[in-house]
Amino acid sequence: MTVTAPRGFRAAGAAAGIKTDGSPDLALVVNDGPADVAAGVFTSNRVCAAPVLWSRQAVADGALRAVVLNSGGANACTGEEGLADSAATADAVAGLLGAASHDVAVCSTGLIGERLPMGRLLTGVEAAFAGLSADGGADAARAIMTTDTCPKTAVFAGEGWSIGAMAKGAGMLAPALATMLVVITTDAVITAGQADTALRAATEVSLNRLDSDGCQSTNDTVLLLSSGASGVRLGTREFAAALTAVCLDLGRRLLGDAEGSSHDIEILVRGAASEADALEVGRAIARSNLFKCAVFGNDPNWGRVLATVGTTRAVFEPAELDVSFNGVTVCRGGAIGEDRSLVDLRPRRACVVVDLHAGEEQAAIWTNDLTYGYVRENAEYSS
Amino acid sequence: MTVTAPRGFRAAGAAAGIKTDGSPDLALVVNDGPADVAAGVFTSNRVCAAPVLWSRQAVADGALRAVVLNSGGANACTGEEGLADSAATADAVAGLLGAASHDVAVCSTGLIGERLPMGRLLTGVEAAFAGLSADGGADAARAIMTTDTCPKTAVFAGEGWSIGAMAKGAGMLAPALATMLVVITTDAVITAGQADTALRAATEVSLNRLDSDGCQSTNDTVLLLSSGASGVRLGTREFAAALTAVCLDLGRRLLGDAEGSSHDIEILVRGAASEADALEVGRAIARSNLFKCAVFGNDPNWGRVLATVGTTRAVFEPAELDVSFNGVTVCRGGAIGEDRSLVDLRPRRACVVVDLHAGEEQAAIWTNDLTYGYVRENAEYSS
Numbered sequence: 001m002t003v004t005a006p007r008g009f010r011a012a013g014a015a016a017g018i019k020t021d022g023s024p025d026l027a028l029v030v031n032d033g034p035a036d037v038a039a040g041v042f043t044s045n046r047v048c049a050a051p052v053l054w055s056r057q058a059v060a061d062g063a064l065r066a067v068v069l070n071s072g073g074a075n076a077c078t079g080e081e082g083l084a085d086s087a088a089t090a091d092a093v094a095g096l097l098g099a100a101s102h103d104v105a106v107c108s109t110g111l112i113g114e115r116l117p118m119g120r121l122l123t124g125v126e127a128a129f130a131g132l133s134a135d136g137g138a139d140a141a142r143a144i145m146t147t148d149t150c151p152k153t154a155v156f157a158g159e160g161w162s163i164g165a166m167a168k169g170a171g172m173l174a175p176a177l178a179t180m181l182v183v184i185t186t187d188a189v190i191t192a193g194q195a196d197t198a199l200r201a202a203t204e205v206s207l208n209r210l211d212s213d214g215c216q217s218t219n220d221t222v223l224l225l226s227s228g229a230s231g232v233r234l235g236t237r238e239f240a241a242a243l244t245a246v247c248l249d250l251g252r253r254l255l256g257d258a259e260g261s262s263h264d265i266e267i268l269v270r271g272a273a274s275e276a277d278a279l280e281v282g283r284a285i286a287r288s289n290l291f292k293c294a295v296f297g298n299d300p301n302w303g304r305v306l307a308t309v310g311t312t313r314a315v316f317e318p319a320e321l322d323v324s325f326n327g328v329t330v331c332r333g334g335a336i337g338e339d340r341s342l343v344d345l346r347p348r349r350a351c352v353v354v355d356l357h358a359g360e361e362q363a364a365i366w367t368n369d370l371t372y373g374y375v376r377e378n379a380e381y382s383s
Numbered sequence: 384m385t386v387t388a389p390r391g392f393r394a395a396g397a398a399a400g401i402k403t404d405g406s407p408d409l410a411l412v413v414n415d416g417p418a419d420v421a422a423g424v425f426t427s428n429r430v431c432a433a434p435v436l437w438s439r440q441a442v443a444d445g446a447l448r449a450v451v452l453n454s455g456g457a458n459a460c461t462g463e464e465g466l467a468d469s470a471a472t473a474d475a476v477a478g479l480l481g482a483a484s485h486d487v488a489v490c491s492t493g494l495i496g497e498r499l500p501m502g503r504l505l506t507g508v509e510a511a512f513a514g515l516s517a518d519g520g521a522d523a524a525r526a527i528m529t530t531d532t533c534p535k536t537a538v539f540a541g542e543g544w545s546i547g548a549m550a551k552g553a554g555m556l557a558p559a560l561a562t563m564l565v566v567i568t569t570d571a572v573i574t575a576g577q578a579d580t581a582l583r584a585a586t587e588v589s590l591n592r593l594d595s596d597g598c599q600s601t602n603d604t605v606l607l608l609s610s611g612a613s614g615v616r617l618g619t620r621e622f623a624a625a626l627t628a629v630c631l632d633l634g635r636r637l638l639g640d641a642e643g644s645s646h647d648i649e650i651l652v653r654g655a656a657s658e659a660d661a662l663e664v665g666r667a668i669a670r671s672n673l674f675k676c677a678v679f680g681n682d683p684n685w686g687r688v689l690a691t692v693g694t695t696r697a698v699f700e701p702a703e704l705d706v707s708f709n710g711v712t713v714c715r716g717g718a719i720g721e722d723r724s725l726v727d728l729r730p731r732r733a734c735v736v737v738d739l740h741a742g743e744e745q746a747a748i749w750t751n752d753l754t755y756g757y758v759r760e761n762a763e764y765s766s
Binding site: 045046047048074076077078079082111112113114213215216217218287288289290293294296297299302303304306307308309310311312316318319321331333334335336370371372374375376378379380 | 428429430431457459460461462465494495496497596598599600601670671672673676677679680682684685686687689690691692693694695699701702704714716717718719753754755757758759761762763
């Protein structure tokens with residue numbers, strides 16, 4: 001199902017030999033229409049990969065016929081040659097489809113700083129094209145995995161219409177969508193403007209609030225394609241709500257499979273003077289290695305939370321801060337609260353609530369703990 | 384020697400029983416004059432500990448007679464009672480010295496969020512006072528250790544005058560001096576204004592450019608005391624140069640003993656349009672967990688360096704970035720440079736140079752790698 005759940009889409013996965021272990025590494029998603037509406041959001045990293053440069057231009061006119069994705073190589077920091085490789089990949093798909101090159105988006109993930117093996121990749125494109133099918137979504141989702149331990153997919157079933165999605169990402173998840181490739185399809189009838197508005201709104205409160213390890217990738221791309229094949233016309237608000245639900249679902253799956261992690265941590269900052277304050281505080285806590293190590297050690301270390309809040313510019317008084325871990329208010333009024341031994345941090349899901357007592361706004365950031373496994377994967381795996 | 388190297392100072396260390404293992408945990412440094420000039424810099428964390436609040440006020444008049452320091456408890460996030468505890472500690476020292484309470488600075492380090500055992504602490508103050516001696520500097524340096532594996536001291540021998548220093552710190556080393564307690568003494572004749580100017584200048588380019596783990600402490604304090612006992616009058620510039628050398632020496636020692644680390648990493652950013660740009664880029668790299676894990680794995684992963692540079696606001700063009708690891712330019716012009724296998728990252732000291740090719744300015748930041756040991760210490764040790 002996944003990206004082929006909505007009508008009007010075909011997909012395929014193939015093993016092109018870009019990965020040396022022979023596992024699937026090339027995915028193709030084709031929109032058969034009748035509409036070819038599309039929108040995209042990309043990493044805000046100024047050092048961005050060739051496929052990001054290519055796809056940002058390709059989707060600028062609000063239309064795409066296909067997305068081709070490869071794992072096994074990020075095609076980042078590869079100069080002019082890398083950009084030519086992304087263009088050649090789009091050209092190949094466009095030629096097979098009878099479309100224009102700028103109707104094809106390209107996504108890559110894997111090692112930074114190495115050229116892609118273009119001969120094998122283009123042969124893989126042909127194989128994937130030959131294998132396109134209306135139930136190829138699962139194969140496509142598997143072909144974009146890198147250090148992911150499982151494919152990530154989500155669907156939303158509306159009345160007579162649906163959304164399907166696939167994602168990869170298991171590290172470098174950070175604000176502005178780090179090392180995340182997401183393709184979302186729908187058969188709802190929406191305009192390019194609606195698609196763009198809905199995608200920005202949905203990612204802002206979901207994928208853009210994941211901060212697994214504070215590192216921002218060069219390749220992040222989230223694409224939305226609409227075939228309009230359901231014939232169901234939707235308002236922007238209704239569509240955006242469904243899209244947000246799908247993005248939140250994908251976000252949880254990305255977090256749950258983050259490299260080496262043993263906890264999924266929700267940091268809810270409330271009582272903030274503004275949403276921006278809540279987000280600043282939440283992101284700062286999500287990036288505190290000491291806090292993340294403490295959660296790994298099942299230690300409700302509110303002192304490390306307070307020490308991090310103190311580094312922000314948010315409105316608060318130190319003597320008014322409350323912090324709870326999994327419902328136990330271990331810090332009250334900036335000092336010792338309930339007995340920390342009442343906190344059980346053994347479950348994978350952990351919830352930390354910080355009340356700034358400075359206003360009515362709130363926001364949540366999702367992160368992971370810092371573990372031996374994280375260090376192992378990132379000391380031994382080059383990306 | 385350490386803080387008792389300059390004339391006019393006595394020091395002592397004592398085991399007050401604040402630490403449960405019976406190791407030394409209380410240090411006292413007394414300035415016997417003739418002058419009592421002092422200056423201090425403190426954490427910029429808005430959640431700062433009671434002793435920081437106390438000592439900031441105590442040193443505001445440019446004079447101190449003594450510094451009392453304890454390990455085994457940070458007295459942070461302890462509310463009004465904590466502040467009263469710091470005041471009582473200063474009162475006790477002042478009473479023994481026949482000085483005013485505001486002539487005594489107080490420093491604490493250890494667990495956040497717990498009250499100090501004041502009875503034992505005050506008994507320890509009496510013991511330390513009784514043990515004060517002109518060669519007590521080493522004992523004092525040992526008494527302020529927490530997760531430090533060795534005491535950190537430094538001296539500078541001028542012509543007829545000297546500087547002595549002791550420091551503790553093995554984690555939470557971050558801009559604005561995280562979890563670092565430093566006491567520096569001198570017998571040079573300087574004014575309070577000179578002391579303040581020299582201390583700010585020296586720490587700005589040394590201790591303030593350490594960023595071991597990106598976390599900023601609630602307790603950091605660097606104090607400078609001058610007895611003037613040498614009779615040697617110095618210009619601000621000459622004194623500041625010597626003080627900077629001492630602070631750089633201490634910084635290297637702090638970095639070399641950072642929790643669980645296996646590499647000391649110098650990140651030199653050059654070719655920057657401004658020093659601020661160079662510092663922003665250096666600090667961003669120093670906080671990239673992916674970069675830090677790569678160095679732990681002896682991997683000269685320039686892609687992770689570029690991905691981090693891309694998140695900054697510094698002036699640069701992605702296609703002009705050069706990155707070298709230990710002298711090998713593995714990235715040239717934003718793409719693949721020399722063979723990465725030429726880089727030997729096995730020695731503890733690593734040097735990463737990033738050339739932004741955007742100007743003439745440069746700055747260095749010092750950090751550590753991210754290791755299993757770091758995770759272990761910070762998952763198992765509450766601070």
